[in-house]
Amino acid sequence: MEAFKKGPWSKEEDAILLDWVAVNGPHNWSSIQSKGRLMRTGKSCRLRWVNKLRPGLKKGRKFSPAEEEMVVKLQGEIGNMWAHIAQFFLGRTDNDVKNLWSTRKKRLARNKRDLLSSISGNETGMHGPELVNLLIGNPSVSLPSFLSLRRLQLQVLRTRFIFDYLHVR
DNA sequence: AAGCTTACCAACCGCATCGAG
DNA sequence: ACTCGATGCGGTTGGTAAGCT
Known part of the structure; x- marks a missing residue:
């Protein structure tokens, strides 16, 4: 039983994954590993593609205040369905939205605490x-x-x- | 300049769902 | 009908860059 690699992706691994998707399309993730191309799980390959390598992703990361407001509004309406919320933002992933939300939650909790102590x-x-x-x-x-x-x-x-x-x- | 805190981001894990056999 | 692998999603964690004291 061979161990799968974990942690940050190297440029070489990204190149292999991009090459695979160019030929086979964005599916059959597990066969990338089974055919000996990458020592990563199918899940890991899919995640890397969806969150970093997929075409059309926004590179200039940060959400604008308007985008953040929109996320808050949508979260209030449909709850923590990040994948659905992400569909409202071109080039954003569910992970992006999720990260924004948890950072915001921490920020608000901190503000509340500071306010009470002040x-x-x-x-x-x-x-x-x-x-x-x-x-x-x-x-x-x-x-x-x-x-x-x-x-x-x-x-x-x-x-x-x-x-x-x-x-x- | 150094140490500390906060914000941001990448990636993993566990669980649910789906579809093929 | 059942099993099992593939896929998708939400929650969480850990690393690091940026800002502050």
Whole structure:
């Protein structure tokens, strides 16, 4: 039983794969290995072709803000069906869309965390769950003074606006 | 300049589905 | 009807480039 190669693809391997597809078309991936052309699994060959070697792929990688907005919209409508979402973007793969989404998710989680920690030291002395209750509209708390209340209200409004803007739920 | 953090990307894994035999 | 290999997809991980302190 021979071991399959894993990890990054070399230029030579790419050339072999391109050559194979030029002759045989983009299918029968497993026979590339079985005929001794590449020591890669069929899955690995297919993935390499779909994500990197396929003609028409966008080389200038990054998604534009408009594209990102579109991904968010589509994800909201059809869920994590990345392959379907990718069909709306010429030259993008499901992997591209998936990567965009997970990066965005991490970014939003971080923003949310930063925001909560930045408001935890406010002048009312409230923090943690108490303050979160207030932010989500459950002020079962006694406020120190009118002035603090006004300032806090403004802070809450600002925070809610930022949360909405960032689509933080 | 060095070390650390974050964002981005490539590629693997596991699982589901499909079709041929 | 069942098995098994091929294929496709979503989730995840690891490497690295870029930015920041």
